[in-house]
Amino acid sequence: MCSIISTNRASIKYHAALVLLDARALFSKIKVADLLDPSIQASRAAVERHHLFPKSYLSRQGIAATRETNQIANYALVEWGDNTEISDQAPADYLPVMKIRFSQAELEEMYRWHALPPNWEHLDYREFLEKRRELMAQMIAEGYKTLVTGEGRDVAATEEFELSAIIVNGESETVEFKSTLRTNLHTGSKDPRMELAVLKTLAGFLNTNGGTLIVGVSDDGSPVGIQADEFDNEDKMNPHFVNIVKSRMGIPAMTALHVHFDDHADSRVMVVKCRKSPTPVFVKDGNTERFYLRTGPSTTELSPSQTQDYIKQRFHV
Structure with missing residues (x-):
């Protein structure tokens, strides 16, 4: 159980979407907006974040790392009484008890609001997270649409919601x-290995199908902010980034990248959008040139023979 509403920007945007859509809390007849009302006085918060797959249950399945159990997509807003009743039960055990309170139409609406895929209680945990992230992003977009009047659009707000949707979905082949x-x-010092890790990812995107790299966000989507890199300002960080790309990946690689800075949970982040490169991109690592591509949500280095075969297939050279 968790009684503190997340300060993660993606969670806030999703909760805001629920308010905008006039949604009710999961397993509740009460609207999210009412449960989040700060004027409600109680010894315990009226609404809590519930682990849809409880931590103790996941631990019994061999999934105990906080980074895995506390994924944004594993949380839902429920009344605190329901959170207590559910405790550490498996989803397949507690869901039937909760469902009998509602009609089929109410359940369908509830599943849509709370981004729950069909038969989610029987899904593998990681498959559930992947499916729910996609549905949560859709709900954020749907909530934003309620703010739009006519054909006019607030470009800055749109980009902010798009960034939020990317972060909610988590890392993937293209993110x-x-x-x-x-x-x-860990050391608080500048480390060339960090820059190499960034370049590997960019090369992987360029050599595969493109993608988006966000600097200033941890693996689980939590904000770190570019201030951790201790540049005087963004105007100093941007040319530093451009220089390392040009010097270690080549000028053509830089032409396939677009860099901008954005807000995430009261922090600034650097967003690098990569187009699919028309030519192979290598990364200089000392006296060695390395070739990378994306394989699912990770970056893989190919051996010389694998690189040769891939370049023939992908770039036809």
Whole structure:
């Protein structure tokens, strides 16, 4: 159980979407907006974040790392009484008890609001997270639409919601998060390995199908902010990034990248959008040139023979 509403920007946007859509809390007849009303006085919060797959249950399945159990997509807003009743039961055990309170139409609406895929209680946990992230992003977009009048659009707000949707969905073949560009958070010092990790990801995107790298966000989507890299300002960080790309990946690689800075949970992040490169991109690592591509949500280095075969197939050279 968790009684503190998340300060993660993606969670806030999703909760805001529920308010905008006039949604009710999960397993409740009460609207999210009413449960989040700060004027409600109680010894315990009226609404709590419930682990849809409880932590104790996941631990029994061999999934105990906080980073895995506390995924944004594993949380839902419920009344605190329901949170207590559910405790550490398996979803397949507690859901039937909760469902009998509602009609089929109410359940369908509830599943849509709370981004729950069909038969979610029987899904593998990681498959559930993947499916729910996609549905949560759709709800954020739907909530935003309620703010739009006519054909006019607030471009800044649209981009902010798009970034939020990317972060809610988590890392994938075309999305990766890096906490920093050059700073090792464990030592607090500049570390060339951090820059190499960024370049590997970019090369992987360029050599595969493109993608988006967000610097200033941890693997689980939590904000770190570019301030961790201790640049004087964004105007100093941007040319530093451009220089390392040009010097270690080549000028053509830089032409396939678009860099901008954005807000995430009261922090600034650097967003690098990569187009699919028309030519192979290598990364200089000392006296060695390395070739990378994306394989699912990770970046893989190919051996020389694998690189040769891939380039023939992908770039026809």
